[in-house]
Amino acid sequence: MTLLDDGRDVDVWTPACHYDRLLPGRGVGVLLPDGVQVALFRVDDGSLWAIGNVDPFSVRCGRSGTSTPSRGRR
Amino acid sequence: MVSQKRVVVVGHGMVGHRFVEALRARDGEGHWWVTVLGEERDAAYDRVGLTGYTEHWDRGRMALPGNDYAGDERVELILRDAATRVDLATKSVTTMLGRRISYDALVLATGSSAFVPPVPGHESRRCHVYRTLEDLDAIRADALRASDGATGVVIGGGLLGLEAANALRQFGMTPHVVERSPRLMAQQLDEAGGALLGRMVAALGIAVHVGVGTEAIVDGDDGVRVTLSDGTEIDAALVIFAAGVRPRDELARTAGLPVAERGGVLTDAGCVTADPDVYAIGEVAAIDGRCYGLVGPGYTSAEVVADRLLGGAARFGEADMSTKLKLLGVDVASFGDAMGVTPDCLEVVVNDAVNQTYAKLVLSDDATTLLGGILVGDASAYGMLRPMVGERLPGDPLAIIAPRGSDSDAGGLGVGALPSAAQICSCNNVSKGDLTDAIADGCTDVPALKSCTKAGTSCGSCIPLLKQLLEAQGVEQSKALCEHFSHSRAELFEIVSASGIRTFSGLIARYGTGRGCDVCKPVVASILASTSSNHILDGEEASLQDSNDHFLANIQKNGSYSVVPRVPGGDITAEQLILIGEIARDFGLYTKITGGQRIDMFGATVDQLPAIWRRLVDGGMESGQAYGKSLRTVKSCVGSDWCRYGQQDSVQMAIDLELRYRGLRAPHKIKMGVSGCARECAEARGKDVGVIATETGWNLYVGGNGGATPKHAQLLAGDLDDETLVRYVDRFLMFYLRTADRLQRTAPWVESLDGGLEHLRDVVVHDSLGLAADFEAAVARHVDGYACEWKGVLEDPEKLSRFVSFVNAPGAPDPTVEFTKKSGRTVPTALGIPSIRGGRS
Numbered sequence: 081m082t083l084l085d086d087g088r089d090v091d092v093w094t095p096a097c098h099y100d101r102l103l104p105g106r107g108v109g110v111l112l113p114d115g116v117q118v119a120l121f122r123v124d125d126g127s128l129w130a131i132g133n134v135d136p137f138s139v140r141c142g143r144s145g146t147s148t149p150s151r152g153r154r
Numbered sequence: 155m156v157s158q159k160r161v162v163v164v165g166h167g168m169v170g171h172r173f174v175e176a177l178r179a180r181d182g183e184g185h186w187w188v189t190v191l192g193e194e195r196d197a198a199y200d201r202v203g204l205t206g207y208t209e210h211w212d213r214g215r216m217a218l219p220g221n222d223y224a225g226d227e228r229v230e231l232i233l234r235d236a237a238t239r240v241d242l243a244t245k246s247v248t249t250m251l252g253r254r255i256s257y258d259a260l261v262l263a264t265g266s267s268a269f270v271p272p273v274p275g276h277e278s279r280r281c282h283v284y285r286t287l288e289d290l291d292a293i294r295a296d297a298l299r300a301s302d303g304a305t306g307v308v309i310g311g312g313l314l315g316l317e318a319a320n321a322l323r324q325f326g327m328t329p330h331v332v333e334r335s336p337r338l339m340a341q342q343l344d345e346a347g348g349a350l351l352g353r354m355v356a357a358l359g360i361a362v363h364v365g366v367g368t369e370a371i372v373d374g375d376d377g378v379r380v381t382l383s384d385g386t387e388i389d390a391a392l393v394i395f396a397a398g399v400r401p402r403d404e405l406a407r408t409a410g411l412p413v414a415e416r417g418g419v420l421t422d423a424g425c426v427t428a429d430p431d432v433y434a435i436g437e438v439a440a441i442d443g444r445c446y447g448l449v450g451p452g453y454t455s456a457e458v459v460a461d462r463l464l465g466g467a468a469r470f471g472e473a474d475m476s477t478k479l480k481l482l483g484v485d486v487a488s489f490g491d492a493m494g495v496t497p498d499c500l501e502v503v504v505n506d507a508v509n510q511t512y513a514k515l516v517l518s519d520d521a522t523t524l525l526g527g528i529l530v531g532d533a534s535a536y537g538m539l540r541p542m543v544g545e546r547l548p549g550d551p552l553a554i555i556a557p558r559g560s561d562s563d564a565g566g567l568g569v570g571a572l573p574s575a576a577q578i579c580s581c582n583n584v585s586k587g588d589l590t591d592a593i594a595d596g597c598t599d600v601p602a603l604k605s606c607t608k609a610g611t612s613c614g615s616c617i618p619l620l621k622q623l624l625e626a627q628g629v630e631q632s633k634a635l636c637e638h639f640s641h642s643r644a645e646l647f648e649i650v651s652a653s654g655i656r657t658f659s660g661l662i663a664r665y666g667t668g669r670g671c672d673v674c675k676p677v678v679a680s681i682l683a684s685t686s687s688n689h690i691l692d693g694e695e696a697s698l699q700d701s702n703d704h705f706l707a708n709i710q711k712n713g714s715y716s717v718v719p720r721v722p723g724g725d726i727t728a729e730q731l732i733l734i735g736e737i738a739r740d741f742g743l744y745t746k747i748t749g750g751q752r753i754d755m756f757g758a759t760v761d762q763l764p765a766i767w768r769r770l771v772d773g774g775m776e777s778g779q780a781y782g783k784s785l786r787t788v789k790s791c792v793g794s795d796w797c798r799y800g801q802q803d804s805v806q807m808a809i810d811l812e813l814r815y816r817g818l819r820a821p822h823k824i825k826m827g828v829s830g831c832a833r834e835c836a837e838a839r840g841k842d843v844g845v846i847a848t849e850t851g852w853n854l855y856v857g858g859n860g861g862a863t864p865k866h867a868q869l870l871a872g873d874l875d876d877e878t879l880v881r882y883v884d885r886f887l888m889f890y891l892r893t894a895d896r897l898q899r900t901a902p903w904v905e906s907l908d909g910g911l912e913h914l915r916d917v918v919v920h921d922s923l924g925l926a927a928d929f930e931a932a933v934a935r936h937v938d939g940y941a942c943e944w945k946g947v948l949e950d951p952e953k954l955s956r957f958v959s960f961v962n963a964p965g966a967p968d969p970t971v972e973f974t975k976k977s978g979r980t981v982p983t984a985l986g987i988p989s990i991r992g993g994r995s
Contacts, residue, residue, distance in 0.1 A: 094962065095962060096961055096962045097961040101955075103697040105669075105675075106696070106704070108960075108961040109958075109959050109960045109968070110960055110962050111959075111962060111963045111966060115969065117960070117968070117970070120961070124669045
């Protein structure tokens, strides 16, 4: 997966949505100010994760519509 | 060095095909080129299962696997041409079409032809034989011309004759069977067994004439009159000769090769004829003077010659003449020394006239070794008994054949009691040891055993034993859905129905482990949807759906979606066409007619979906569920209103069916078709449920499938009125919904049922499980509770709020979803490969 956090300090925070708006295990798309797309996931233990929204294999956007990527599949 | 030796095989029947397969499998170094001559229109097909052709009339399904040798450049298959002459001196074969083919080795596999006794009138065009697909087509044509219940005479009361009688019954005719000897199946059964079979067959409405010959056949205006030797006269629409076969040894005779006294090309135990380069296999071969009319010994002879051509010294040993079959619903089996001709042998007989079973075991003079036997009425012990022929019996012989009633299975014997040399599959000569070795090497299910050992691939009667053997070897057949549920989908369906648990979290907490995955979540979502009328995006269920169901649309290549409104039966008004056209124009969507006669609009972004559906719903249209594992479309032809050939109103029936089952979630998508006559313009037999009009009602076909492995739907029930048709479809669908595996279409589901189509018919038509009322009530609940899923979304602001590309920028379209034009059509643009920020991944 593409890691967005490259270890440097975050300088700009982008508000996404209320925590309750996130269905567990189901991603949503977030548009960053520089045009980069992020898929934001709330996983079952309640923590939040984000990955790039562009699937490098099928080369399309739309990870945000899918389930949490799981081990061994997809 | 590449060899240029050529073997010519004359005849492409089951044995000829087996020979080519065996040779090619063993000839890894490529010593031989193979030329096969087949005179029939079709390449090798399942002649043993010939009667099965009358169930579907689909030649493709009769084909033996691999009979075109696709991709094997060393095999040349010539069809529709027959060898007419063999010249041993120049080692060449001349054909009907004038081909001249030289050989280094010649294999005669011409089989036999039906024997037609020289009865006066036997050349009437209403007289048939029962040997090839062509023969069956001709019989069918005569049968269709005859009136319902017309008489058909079968001359010959052996195995083939009874099969022919069964075929006539399926045509709706009344069969008469004429047998010269005093009982049916005289070759395989003794007097008492033959008598019981005769009674059971007669009870099915088949007239049995035994101990009489046929005197004359006289052509009349619309049939023939058959006169028997006892003076009986039968007026019949057609006659079938099934009075035995004769080896087709003409080629050998004219070439000067010796033949046996009663026909058949004489060979030694190596299947070599008098000419060392000419072999004979299968029914045409008289191996050490004896012809064998069964496929098992034929296959053995094919293997022997394949071995010999590669320098081996294989010999044809003892042939197994065992037979087991289900004739007209009556189980009959005969194996080993069935007639008890071994000197001083002993017999143990159970003749149960009340329960209509007959069983006889033939034992050695000291009553310890099984020599053979006969079973009529109940042949379930056959699978265990036949491999034991020649072995010491492990228990009391009477207990083995005593009528069941207790819980014992075949006298308490299991496949475990068999010695490892015991032959399990006699068609392909596979022993128990071969199978246990294959299991030890990693075959863990029946299909794997079949492909690895070939056991069970010919007549299939040993498949129950394969299952038993797997169990006996401790191979557990896992039905677990995934790592989170040890249950099969069918079991989960029962759990949901019985427990009333309506959430995934509740279900996994009580019956599963972990948190679920993208296998079990959509399965549970589908089961929950099948068992209630709640909206699939309600509450927790929303998070279980796969991405198509999540957005109630079909995702396409570039992340855009397509939209398909429901058009029941393909019946659409001008206003609806205009509405769709306007929407497509206003949103810039590409439109295409789908394979199922619907209109698909491509290229909508997620945030456009609600606006598009608002206009469709306002215009009176509803979701077509093209995104769901549910009823997709019911395709129809134009039917009796407009079409000159239409027999029933297929459009109305298609509309009714589509409105009834719309929105019904299932293990996989379901497609239906309704045709207004037998011309079948709706291609209904390619659908899960196919309905085809008849003069008086509807025929119902099930289990059809397009796609990568096409299957024709099979006839489940015929000539149904509207109400019965719908009831049967209700039952069929609900049975499928409850018992199929995840993502299993109806075609493989029907195949996987124990007992296949017959069992399905019992459940649907005869209500053998007592669940019919339950099934119908479940559909009734579905019909009452149905609501359009898109209408539900539009009425619910919370659900509506999910249709955004970006949660922090509602209304902002996804900038990466782009389109371009290609030959005037709008097509998606692929994205470039994304770059990685910061250079780490």
